[in-house]
Amino acid sequence: MSSWHEFIFMGKHGAFVWSSYFMTLVVLLGLFIGFRMMLKSLKKQVEVAAVAPDSKKQKARKLKVSQPD
Numbered sequence: 001m002s003s004w005h006e007f008i009f010m011g012k013h014g015a016f017v018w019s020s021y022f023m024t025l026v027v028l029l030g031l032f033i034g035f036r037m038m039l040k041s042l043k044k045q046v047e048v049a050a051v052a053p054d055s056k057k058q059k060a061r062k063l064k065v066s067q068p069d
Helices: 004-009 014-051
Strands: none
């Protein structure tokens, strides 16, 4: 590359290349922010469940496993 101008425009393909980089960045940031929000929500649910009185806590369910014949 002899100049920044050629690097940015990449022989008239720069718009496609940089827009694809931008969209990838937006999607990755969206996933990151979404998972962080979900993690915070799950942490709050666990904290609330840990503080709740025993009568209001959900009891663990037992798995039914059938014996092979």
